[in-house]
Amino acid sequence: MIGVVLVVNAGSSSIRFKLYRVADGAPAALLSGAMSGIGSRPALDVKDGAGRVVEQCSFSTKEVPDAAAAQHVLADRLQHLVGEATITAVGHRVVHGGPTYAEPVLINDAVLRQLEGFIPLAPLHQLRNLDPIRVLRQRRPDLPQVACFDTAFHRGQPEASDRFALPRALYDEGVRRYGFHGLSYEYVSGRLRAIAPEVATGRVVIAHLGSGASLCALHDGHPRETTMSFTALDGVPMGTRSGSLDPGAVLHLIEHKGMSPSEVGHMLYHESGLLGLSGLSGDVRALLASNRPEAGLALDVFCRRVAQAVAALAVTLGGLDALVFTAGIGENAPPIRERIVAALGWTGLRLDAEANRAGAERIDAPESRAEIRIVPTDEELTIVRHTVRLLARTAPVATA
The missing domain is CATH 3.30.420.40 (ATPase, nucleotide binding domain)
Structure with missing residues (x-):
């Protein structure tokens, strides 16, 4: 399987990204960087896989007034930088999967509606995580997008660790200890298994x-x-x-x-x-x-x-x-x-x-x-691995 996979990690005032070329299931970093200062002093910094600066530019708040505009600018610049290669899939960090999602999922209309319903559970993060998904669905509705959840890793913890001392009905309605930073914990625990x-x-x-x-x-x-x-x-x-x-x-x-x-x-x-x-x-x-x-x-x-x-x-x-x-x-x-x-x-x-x-x-x-x-963490590598594995089980990523 060969393709170019974009990983997006959107925050409240920045969009971090990493672009990977995937050959035979093995991802290799092509570009990484961030659109930062969204809403105040927007700037784009891009480095190649070896860490060398490829592009640095700033924008006015008129050009990049919000996260949606930042995603449009970022998509344009990335397509320019990858040249004739086509971005064939996108993996997103989504903070909250609620009680529904215990593993990554291919995004469609129904999934997006469910993820929007979890915004009250992570108001600082969830809305920003979903903005790039909506923009990319408008620009390229055919582009496979995968949501990878920070909560998913913790779904296997014991029930005694999962509960608050509240009425059981609230637990059944989703008021429970979800946990976060799961993509980081997944990477670090896997890395630890390799080195120790x-x-x-x-x-x-x-x-x-x-x-x-x-x-x-x-x-x-x-x-x-x-x-x-x-x-x-x-x-x-x-x-x-x-x-x-x-x-x-x-x-x-x-x-x-x-x-x-x-x-x-x-x-x-x-x-x-x-x-x-x-x-x-x-x-x-x-x-x-x-x-x-x-x-x-x-x-x-x-x-x-x-x-x-x-x-x-x-x-x-x-x-x-x-x-x-x-x-x-x-x-x-x-x-x-x-x-x-x-x-x-x-x-x-x-x-x-x-x-x-x-x-x-x-x-x-x-x-x-x-x-x-x-143990340095690498959430983006975890996301691209999940994206490649999920798409391999559904439809292969197209050749770049």
Whole structure:
């Protein structure tokens, strides 16, 4: 099977993409980049498969006023860059598959309507994930598009990890612990099986730490529990999201502070987390560079909550054989990894300071009771693999 597959990961103000040539089922990266600053300072950056800059250009807000316009511009530029080759399929990251989808699905009208129905479950992400799908369906209705879900990976977790302590009828209606970042966990767990198979079969906690952050407990590569749940607000504090919160605090804000549900939602998604704690920034890099006590407090809270989550997930697993860091903060912030492991010192986890500073693949000290690793994630590669496999089961991707 030969073709060119586009992977799209659309966010609130950017559209990340990666273009792969697929030969005999094996994807090779051709181009990658992002349309960023949508709605403020739109810019397109494109690199080739070796990481060399291919194109950099900026646009006015009149040219790119919204995500739909950005997708049109991006589609035009990509077609120009691939020349005579034809994009033969598209794989999309879709955050929420609800209770319906436990695996990738070929998108049609009915599927799209169902995915639109999940927008209230992930208001920050789902709408933006679906915008590129609609644009591409208008431009090329014949183009196969595949939705790959962040929630799907967690569908195999035990029922006790899947439920809230709420009336059963609500669970039957879909109020349950879905979990997110599943495409990342799927990639990292698969990569771990390749580089450390003896560890991958054991009890592993993966910490996906980025502007959105969560952790997942796995045994033999299978999910057992995760910190995010019904929405991507739950769990540890994030860049601008609150993380776990006493539901009574939400009731207080509505009943006694006079805030509307939409105002509370905006605050919890956009004004909380590291930004809310520090009053400075939701970016860990900025907080690490600051000597303000508020910055230090925000990082202390973040690292403490992550360490607490590791400990809680180890309870689910009955122990811990490996702690794995991934995503932007997990892969690139040695001081954060150091603080988290230090808080877990009572468990016998020990960090090799030099290996941690160097960002080595394995960063545990010889005396550590469990391995500590850094495994870079690749959600796009997971998506293209799912897209190719699904289309191979239905109709082959056309020759480019």
